[in-house]
Amino acid sequence: MIASEVRALFAVAARPEVVSLAGGMPNIAALPLETVSAVMADLVTQQGVVALQYGSAQGVESLRESICEVMALEGVVGSSDDVVVTSGSQQALDLVAKIFLDPGDTVVTEAPTYVTAINTFAAYQARITHVPMDDNGVIPEALAETFARLSAEGHPAKLFYTVPTFQNPAGVTLSTTRRPEVLEACRRAGVLVLEDNPYGLLRYDGEPVRALRADAERAHDVIYLGSFSKTFAAGLRVGWALATTAVKDKLVLAAESAILSQSPFPQLAVDRYLRTQPWSDQIKVFREIYRERRDAMLDALTEYMPPGVTWTTPAGGFFVWATLSEGLDAKAMLPRATSARVAYVPGTGFYADDSGQANMRLSFCYPPPERIREGVRRLGDVITQ
Amino acid sequence: MIASEVRALFAVAARPEVVSLAGGMPNIAALPLETVSAVMADLVTQQGVVALQYGSAQGVESLRESICEVMALEGVVGSSDDVVVTSGSQQALDLVAKIFLDPGDTVVTEAPTYVTAINTFAAYQARITHVPMDDNGVIPEALAETFARLSAEGHPAKLFYTVPTFQNPAGVTLSTTRRPEVLEACRRAGVLVLEDNPYGLLRYDGEPVRALRADAERAHDVIYLGSFSKTFAAGLRVGWALATTAVKDKLVLAAESAILSQSPFPQLAVDRYLRTQPWSDQIKVFREIYRERRDAMLDALTEYMPPGVTWTTPAGGFFVWATLSEGLDAKAMLPRATSARVAYVPGTGFYADDSGQANMRLSFCYPPPERIREGVRRLGDVITQ
Numbered sequence: 001m002i003a004s005e006v007r008a009l010f011a012v013a014a015r016p017e018v019v020s021l022a023g024g025m026p027n028i029a030a031l032p033l034e035t036v037s038a039v040m041a042d043l044v045t046q047q048g049v050v051a052l053q054y055g056s057a058q059g060v061e062s063l064r065e066s067i068c069e070v071m072a073l074e075g076v077v078g079s080s081d082d083v084v085v086t087s088g089s090q091q092a093l094d095l096v097a098k099i100f101l102d103p104g105d106t107v108v109t110e111a112p113t114y115v116t117a118i119n120t121f122a123a124y125q126a127r128i129t130h131v132p133m134d135d136n137g138v139i140p141e142a143l144a145e146t147f148a149r150l151s152a153e154g155h156p157a158k159l160f161y162t163v164p165t166f167q168n169p170a171g172v173t174l175s176t177t178r179r180p181e182v183l184e185a186c187r188r189a190g191v192l193v194l195e196d197n198p199y200g201l202l203r204y205d206g207e208p209v210r211a212l213r214a215d216a217e218r219a220h221d222v223i224y225l226g227s228f229s230k231t232f233a234a235g236l237r238v239g240w241a242l243a244t245t246a247v248k249d250k251l252v253l254a255a256e257s258a259i260l261s262q263s264p265f266p267q268l269a270v271d272r273y274l275r276t277q278p279w280s281d282q283i284k285v286f287r288e289i290y291r292e293r294r295d296a297m298l299d300a301l302t303e304y305m306p307p308g309v310t311w312t313t314p315a316g317g318f319f320v321w322a323t324l325s326e327g328l329d330a331k332a333m334l335p336r337a338t339s340a341r342v343a344y345v346p347g348t349g350f351y352a353d354d355s356g357q358a359n360m361r362l363s364f365c366y367p368p369p370e371r372i373r374e375g376v377r378r379l380g381d382v383i384t385q
Numbered sequence: 386m387i388a389s390e391v392r393a394l395f396a397v398a399a400r401p402e403v404v405s406l407a408g409g410m411p412n413i414a415a416l417p418l419e420t421v422s423a424v425m426a427d428l429v430t431q432q433g434v435v436a437l438q439y440g441s442a443q444g445v446e447s448l449r450e451s452i453c454e455v456m457a458l459e460g461v462v463g464s465s466d467d468v469v470v471t472s473g474s475q476q477a478l479d480l481v482a483k484i485f486l487d488p489g490d491t492v493v494t495e496a497p498t499y500v501t502a503i504n505t506f507a508a509y510q511a512r513i514t515h516v517p518m519d520d521n522g523v524i525p526e527a528l529a530e531t532f533a534r535l536s537a538e539g540h541p542a543k544l545f546y547t548v549p550t551f552q553n554p555a556g557v558t559l560s561t562t563r564r565p566e567v568l569e570a571c572r573r574a575g576v577l578v579l580e581d582n583p584y585g586l587l588r589y590d591g592e593p594v595r596a597l598r599a600d601a602e603r604a605h606d607v608i609y610l611g612s613f614s615k616t617f618a619a620g621l622r623v624g625w626a627l628a629t630t631a632v633k634d635k636l637v638l639a640a641e642s643a644i645l646s647q648s649p650f651p652q653l654a655v656d657r658y659l660r661t662q663p664w665s666d667q668i669k670v671f672r673e674i675y676r677e678r679r680d681a682m683l684d685a686l687t688e689y690m691p692p693g694v695t696w697t698t699p700a701g702g703f704f705v706w707a708t709l710s711e712g713l714d715a716k717a718m719l720p721r722a723t724s725a726r727v728a729y730v731p732g733t734g735f736y737a738d739d740s741g742q743a744n745m746r747l748s749f750c751y752p753p754p755e756r757i758r759e760g761v762r763r764l765g766d767v768i769t770q
Contacts (some may be wrong), residue, residue: 028437036437037429037453044422052413052421052618061769087472090645116645175435234465237648258643260475260501263622 019375059085075214089239112350137174247317304380394726404760444470460599474624497735522559689765
C-alpha cells in the first residue's frame with residue numbers, strides 16, 4: 001500500500017462507528033495514568049535540569065542499565081555499554097539499515113513481515129527477499145536455501161530481519177527447536193541477524209521463549225531491538241538496540257548525525273517508572289486485557305468466518321493473520337468492509353512483492369472484546385457476500 | 386575534530402573545576418520547574434491516552450498551529466499544514482539532507498558553520514564549500530561568485546545552509562541590507578536556502594530582524610528550521626521545518642521511515658506550555674540572563690586577552706568567535722587550557738576543510754557571569770604563555 005492509501009485507511013478506521021482491527025495501537029487506557037502523572041511531575045521537580053537539557057546520543061546510562069534487566073527476562077545478557085537508546089525501535093531499525101546497507105544489498109525477511117521495515121530497507125535501496133513461514137515461524141531449510149540461492153545469483157544476503165516472537169503481522173512464533181537452526185543457517189551463510197522483539201513479554205499462553213540473541217554463539221551474530229512501546233507507553237518513543245561495542249559505536253555516531261541527542265525526558269521518565277513502579281505487574285495487567293481480546297477474536301472468527309477462511313492462533317502479541325479462499329482479494333474488499341464499519345490492513349502491505357492478496361491482518365489490541373466480536377461479525381458478512 | 390576528541394573535550398569540560406566555554410547548553414535552571422512539572426502532570430492526567438499513544442509523523446496539529454504563532458514573531462507566515470515537527474531541528478536537517486542530497490552533491494555553507502550540519506551533510510556524502518563572512522554575516526558577492534565557480538566546475542550548488550541570526554559558531558548576524566541580496570543570489574543560481582534559526586528570539590540588543598523565509602519571493606526558495614531547544618527545553622527535542630506542501634509531504638514520508646511517529650508526549654507538553662504559560666515572558670527572562678553573561682564575556686575578553694586576539698560581538702545567541710594571532714593553534718593549545726581549568730571548542734571543528742586553526746568558539750550560555758570572567762582570565766593566561 002502506498003502512504004496515501006494507508007492514511008486513508010487509518011482515517012476511516014478512526015471513525016467512532018468503525019471497528020478498527022487495523023492499527024497496532026496499545027491499550028494506553030490500562031495504564032495507571034495518575035501514577036504516571038506523578039512520575040512525570042517528580043521527574044521535572046527533582047531532575048528537571050537534567051531531563052530538560054541536552055543528553056547524549058547513546059542514551060541515559062541508568063535507563064540502559066534498566067534495559068539490561070528487562071532483556072534478561074528473555075535470556076539476553078548484555079552490557080549497558082553496548083545498548084543504544086533510540087526513538088522507538090523504529091529508529092534503531094533505521095540506523096542499522098543506514099550503517100549496514102548499501103544500494104542493491106539484499107535483506108531477507110519473513111513472509112509476510114513488518115510493513116515499516118520494508119519501507120525502511122527500501123529507503124536505503126535494498127533488495128528484499130522473503131522466506132516462507134508456517135505456524136512455527138520461519139522455515140530454517142527454506143532460509144538456508146534462500147541464502148544459497150542468493151549467493152549463487154551474486155546477491156548474497158547481508159541481513160536477516162526477523163520478528164521471531166508473536167510476529168507482526170502473522171502472529172506466529174518461531175519454535176524453540178527452530179531457533180538454533182535459524183541461527184546456524186545465518187551463521188553459516190555469514191548473514192547478520194536483526195532480531196526485532198517488541199512483543200516478547202506479552203505472552204498469553206504457553207511457556208516463555210528465549211530471544212534469539214540469548215543463544216547466539218557469538219555476540220556479533222545478532223543485533224537485538226527492543227521497545228517500551230507495548231509494555232509501557234508508545235507515545236514516549238523509547239526503544240533500544242543491543243549490539244557489539246563496535247556496532248554500537250557506529251549506531252551512536254549515526255544517531256548523533258540524525259538527531260544530535262536522544263530526548264532525555266522520556267528516557268528518564270521510563271527509567272523512573274521502571275525503578276519506582278511495579279512495572280512487571282503492569283505487564284501482567286496488559287497480558288490479561290490482551291488475552292481476553294485475543295480470545296474474543298479467535299472465538300468470533302470460529303463463529304463468524306465462512307468456510308475456506310483460515311487464521312493463525314497467536315500465543316501473544318497483537319495480531320491474527322487471516323487467509324481468505326483462493327481468488328478473494330482483501331484489498332479490493334476493503335471499501336466494502338469500511339462501508340460495513342469494520343477495518344483491517346490488507347495483506348499486500350506486508351510483502352515487498354505482489355503476495356498477500358488473499359490475506360488480512362486483524363489486530364485485537366485496541367478495541368474491547370465486545371467490539372472485536374462485532375467487528376469480526378461484520379467482517380464475516382462482508383467476506384460471505 | 387573526530388567524535389572521540391569531541392567526547393574527550395566534553396568529558397573534561399564537565400569537570401566541576403573547569404569553566405566550560407565549550408558547550409552550547411541552554412540555562413535550563415532558569416525555567417520555572419514547578420510550573421513545568423504541573424504542566425506535565427496535567428498533560429498525563431487530562432490527555433494521557435493521547436500523549437502516551439502513537440502519534441503522526443507530521444506532528445500534533447495544535448502544536449503546529451502554535452509554531453506558526455512563534456514563527457510570526459520573526460515575520461514568517463506559513464500554514465500549520467506545511468509544518469513538520471521533528472526531534473529537534475537536527476532531525477529536520479537530517480531529513481532535508483536525506484531528501485535533497487545525492488552523493489557528490491554540493492552544499493554551500495557559511496565559514497565557519499554549525500559542526501553537526503557538516504557531519505550531517507558529510508553523512509550523505511555531499512561536498513561542502515564554505516563562503517566567507519564578516520561582521521555583517523555572509524558576503525553576498527562571495528556567495529554569488531561561489532555559486533558561479535561551482536557551476537563552472539560542474540558541481541553546481543544544490544543547497545545553501547545558513548544560520549543567519551546569531552550564527553553558531555561565529556555569533557554574527559546577517560544584516561538587513563544583505564538579506565535580500567543573499568536571497569537573490571540563491572534564487573538566480575537556483576539554489577535552495579536552508580535557513581536554520583534556533584537563536585532568533587534570543588536578542589540582547591538592537592532591533593529584531595525578519596527571518597530570510599519571511600521575505601523570500603517564493604515559498605519554495607527557503608526551507609525554514611526552528612526549535613524550542615533554546616526558548617523552552619532542549620531535552621524535549623522539539624523542533625520543526627516549514628516547507629512547501631510538496632517538500633513537507635516528502636519530509637513526512639522520510640520521518641515515517643526514520644522513526645514511525647514523532648513522540649506525542651513532548652509535543653503536547655510544549656503545546657500545553659505555550660498555551661497555558663507566559664512563554665514570551667520566559668524568553669525575556671532568558672534574554673536578561675544571557676545578556677548579562679554575554680556582557681561578562683565581552684568585558685572579560687577586553688580585560689584579559691593579549692594584543693593580537695580579536696573576537697566578534699554577538700547581539701544575541703550563545704557564542705563569541707575569537708581569532709588568535711597568526712601562527713597560534715587553538716587545537717594544540719587545548720590541553721594546556723584544560724590543565725588551566727578552562728575549555729572551549731577549537732575552530733577547526735566548524736570547517737569542512739583545514740581552516741579555523743587560529744580560532745576558538747567561546748560559549749557564554751551556561752556558566753554564570755563570574756565563572757565566565759574567571760574562565761576568560763584563565764584563557765588569557767594560556768594564550769599569553
